Amino acid sequence: MEPDTTYSLVRAWAGAGGLVLMVALFIGVLFYALRPGNKKKFDRLARLPLEDGDGPDDKTGDRTEAGK
Template identity: 55%
Template sequence: MNYSDMIGFAETWGLVYLIILFLCTLAYAFWPGNKEKFARGARLPLEDDAP
């Protein structure tokens, strides 16, 4: 395996890895069970917890 082969491997499988990572991130963000968690997180900056 020479340097050119390693570059081709990294380009191909690196792209596949990033696409899979992106799709998993989208699935996590839009999963119905996470809706309340994200809604609560969106309200956090607006809540007044100062003493």
């Protein structure tokens, strides 16, 4: 077997294996994200930026302002 042929064969198998791996990973992430058991968790996380909390302009926290 010539080196060019060996390289081409390894490259083809690596490309196909990488494609199969990425497709399997994509399907796994899709399954995790769309599973009904995660709906409550994702809904809570989606509302998180809109809830009142200890943001930079929140005066109710125990932060002290510099200079006062």
